[in-house]
Every structure is written in C-alpha cells, then in structure tokens.
Amino acid sequence: MDWMSVISEVGFPMLITFYLLNRMETKIDQLSQSINDLTISLRR
Structure with missing residues (x-):
C-alpha cells in the first residue's frame, strides 16, 4: 500500500x-459552567 x-x-x-x-x-x-452557575443562583 502506498503512503x-x-x-x-x-x-x-x-x-x-x-x-x-x-x-x-x-x-x-460551556454546559458544565452553565449548570454550575445555575446551581449557585438557585441556592440563593
């Protein structure tokens, strides 16, 4: 077979x-960061 x-x-x-x-x-x-941001905002 040739290269x-x-x-x-x-x-x-x-x-x-x-x-x-x-x-x-x-x-x-990006999705992971969005989930983390949403988790933080839901805890408040």
Missing part, C-alpha cells in the same frame, strides 16, 4: 474526528 492512499484513507477521518471532539469538549465545558 498517499494510507494518508487519505486514515488521515482525513482522524482529522475530522479530532476537530469534532475538540468542538464537543468546548460545548461540554
């Missing part, structure tokens, strides 16, 4: 996966 086909078959899906995981991590962090 170009390996890069195109494996590299592109890996790039997309890392991009999506990074975006999800950011959204989860």
Whole structure:
C-alpha cells in the first residue's frame, strides 16, 4: 500500500474526528459552567 492512499484513507477521518471532539469538549465545558452557575443562583 502506498503512503498517499494510507494518508487519505486514515488521515482525513482522524482529522475530522479530532476537530469534532475538540468542538464537543468546548460545548461540554460551556454546559458544565452553565449548570454550575445555575446551581449557585438557585441556592440563593
């Protein structure tokens, strides 16, 4: 198997996966912060 086909078959899906995981991590962090803020405001 030549290297170009390996890069195109494996590299592109890996790039997309890392991009999506990074975006999800950011959204989860924002959601977690919002939940913490809501918890604090409900305690008052």
